[in-house]
Amino acid sequence: MSSLISGQGGAPAAELNADPAVAKAAEQGADQAEAPAGGAAGGKPARSSRLPKVPRVSVSHSLRGRLLWFLLAAITMAAIAQAMIAYRSALYDADQIFDYHMQQMALSLRSGAPLSNNAVGPVTDPENNDLVVQVWTPDGVQVFRSLSRAALPQRAVLGFSNVKANGTTYRIFSVQTSNQTVQVAQDMAVRQRMAGTLALRTVGPIAVMAPVLMLVVWWVVSGSLAPVARVRRQVAARQADDLSPVSDEDLPDEVRPLVQELNLLFGRVKTAFDAQQHFVADAAHELRSPLAALKLQVLSLERAADPAARAVAVGRVSAGIERATRLVEQLLVLARQEASLAAEVKLEPLNLSELAKRTLGDLAGTAQARQIDLGLHHADAQADVAGHADALIILLRNLVDNAVKYTPAGGSVDLEVSRQADGRVVLLVEDSGPGIPAEERERVFSRFYRVPGSAAGGSGLGLAIIKSIAERHGAKLALEGSERLGGLRVRVDFPAPRPVSG
Numbered sequence: 001m002s003s004l005i006s007g008q009g010g011a012p013a014a015e016l017n018a019d020p021a022v023a024k025a026a027e028q029g030a031d032q033a034e035a036p037a038g039g040a041a042g043g044k045p046a047r048s049s050r051l052p053k054v055p056r057v058s059v060s061h062s063l064r065g066r067l068l069w070f071l072l073a074a075i076t077m078a079a080i081a082q083a084m085i086a087y088r089s090a091l092y093d094a095d096q097i098f099d100y101h102m103q104q105m106a107l108s109l110r111s112g113a114p115l116s117n118n119a120v121g122p123v124t125d126p127e128n129n130d131l132v133v134q135v136w137t138p139d140g141v142q143v144f145r146s147l148s149r150a151a152l153p154q155r156a157v158l159g160f161s162n163v164k165a166n167g168t169t170y171r172i173f174s175v176q177t178s179n180q181t182v183q184v185a186q187d188m189a190v191r192q193r194m195a196g197t198l199a200l201r202t203v204g205p206i207a208v209m210a211p212v213l214m215l216v217v218w219w220v221v222s223g224s225l226a227p228v229a230r231v232r233r234q235v236a237a238r239q240a241d242d243l244s245p246v247s248d249e250d251l252p253d254e255v256r257p258l259v260q261e262l263n264l265l266f267g268r269v270k271t272a273f274d275a276q277q278h279f280v281a282d283a284a285h286e287l288r289s290p291l292a293a294l295k296l297q298v299l300s301l302e303r304a305a306d307p308a309a310r311a312v313a314v315g316r317v318s319a320g321i322e323r324a325t326r327l328v329e330q331l332l333v334l335a336r337q338e339a340s341l342a343a344e345v346k347l348e349p350l351n352l353s354e355l356a357k358r359t360l361g362d363l364a365g366t367a368q369a370r371q372i373d374l375g376l377h378h379a380d381a382q383a384d385v386a387g388h389a390d391a392l393i394i395l396l397r398n399l400v401d402n403a404v405k406y407t408p409a410g411g412s413v414d415l416e417v418s419r420q421a422d423g424r425v426v427l428l429v430e431d432s433g434p435g436i437p438a439e440e441r442e443r444v445f446s447r448f449y450r451v452p453g454s455a456a457g458g459s460g461l462g463l464a465i466i467k468s469i470a471e472r473h474g475a476k477l478a479l480e481g482s483e484r485l486g487g488l489r490v491r492v493d494f495p496a497p498r499p500v501s502g
Contacts, residue, residue: 003009004275024452033326042403062417063221063225064102064225065401066222067217067221068214068217068218068457069173071113071213071214071217072210072214074207075210075213078206079203079206079207080208081269082202082203083199083200083203084199084201084204085194086198086199086202086203087196087198087199088195090195090198090199091191091195093316093496094191094194094195095191097235098171098186098191099160099173100189101172102171102173103173103175103184103185103188104132105131105184106173106174106175106182106183106184107175109133109135109182109184110175110177110180110182110187114226121328129185130187131184131186132145132146132170132185132186133145133146133182133183133184133185134146134182134185135181135182135183136179136180136181136183137179137180137181138178138179138180138181138247141159144435148175149281153205157174158174158175158176159173159174160172160173160368161174162188162191163401165186168187168188168189169187169188169189170185170186170188171185171186171188171191172184172185173185184342188232197480198274205309210340213293220402224252226228227249227250227251227252227255228251228252228255231246231248231259233249234246234247243266243267243269243270243273244266244282245266245267246262246263246266247322248260248446248475259279259281259365263368267415270479284403291324293320294317294320294324295320297313297316297317298314298317298319301313301314301316301317307498309482310344336402346388347386347387347473348387348388349385349386349390349497350367350384350385350386350387350389350392351381351383351384352383352384352385352387352392352417352425352427353380353381353383353391354377354390354397354493355393356376356379356396356415356417356427357376357379358393358394358397359397359400360374360375360376360415362397363397363400363404365452366401367404367413367489368468370404370407370409371409372404372407372411372412372413373411373412373413374400374404374412374414375413375414375415376412376414376415376416376417377414377415377416377428377430378416378417378418379415379416379417380418380419380425382419383417383418383425384419384425384497385425385473385494385497386473386495386497386498387473388472388473391469391472391473392469392473394465394469395465395469395470395492396427397491398463398465398466399466399490400415400429400463401427401462402462403430403431403433403487403488404464406431406433406434406488407432407433407487408432409431410430410496411431411432411433411487413429413430413431413432413433414428414429414430414484414485415427415428415429416428416430421498422496423492423496424493424496425493426491426493426494427491427492427494428490428491429489429490430482430484430487430488430489430490431482432482432485432486432487432489433487433488435481435482435486435487435488436479436488439483441479444463444479445463445464445467446464466490466492470492473494474494474495475492475493475494475495476492476493477490477491477492477493478490478493479491
């Protein structure tokens, strides 16, 4: 059953020309509606609190900046979520309270005395009036209304309903008796303003605490990173040759491994520097003797009185230059090999038998000139190793060259390359020379060391170069006595190459 509703405005509930019960009920409704919306009275929107500016930091590189901005984003999202939840909850509570209040007001008006037509009249409409009360007779005659700034629709259903009029949504409760219909309406914006005010009050403490929390986080992070700044200052204040470990005391657990790895790096660099210093000192010492001898030979050449003496002096100078050149070349080779140990050099599959054959071909002339029988005793076709071609050729050349040099004329030097059942490749170089005493076999790998009483002159770098290359390839190097030829046998045991994953 429906009733007609007027679009005219009316007076506040306190000015109704009705019985005292009706006036009291209307006054209570107006007071309760004004209380939540008081903050928006006068048409001025409530001011939103602003966060103070935080220090400007580089978000992409600063740990403090990242934490602060992530914290600000988290606080903002939490505040928005809290505001939405609070708004929905407050709006639901407001609907329940105001619906109950409107229902009680309408029932109070229905139970009171019938209102006369004299109640309708032009009464001043205060700004904060948010409840509209209208009373109709069964035949559609309006007998009472309170003033309203907006015209309401002329029809509404009994009970609760939402009606839109002139761009405004009203919540209307209608109740009917035998002699009149009472309708109480309220602008829904009132409830929304109240819910918004409560939501802002909920977000307010978060907005106030956000700067404080960010300052606390800034202070805590700065304190936690203080040891890192201390390490940075220590490293910055060091001299170029100071490679002592950096203290890792009071460092966070996340930073301590970095400093420990840095100390390990310092240790490796210090070891390399020390080795380089010793190497340079040894090289300078070893070069001093050949250069001094070369100088004396030049003086002898200048003093030569006849062509025969001059020819002998020229031969000695040429031999001295050759020895010095060979020493410098070996020093350069050893320096390159040791430098490559610290660098990541990619190893590739190589056939060691093919490299051995190439080396024998290169040194065949030298062996023939010294009347040495140089040959390949055995070579497996599938002797593949993971290595660097140039380095392995240097290893083979030094092994064969040393064997040829220390083997007397008419002797033999043999190479053997064999592949073992487990995939290892073994290189053997044997000669018929005097060999090396067992007590000297470990010492000959040292730089510039020569076996006492050795007839052949040398720099003492050949086996050091061989050892460096073998270590680079993960091979095991051993000196043994040759049972077949009676001299020295050098054994280089290469590990099985790792299968290439496809």
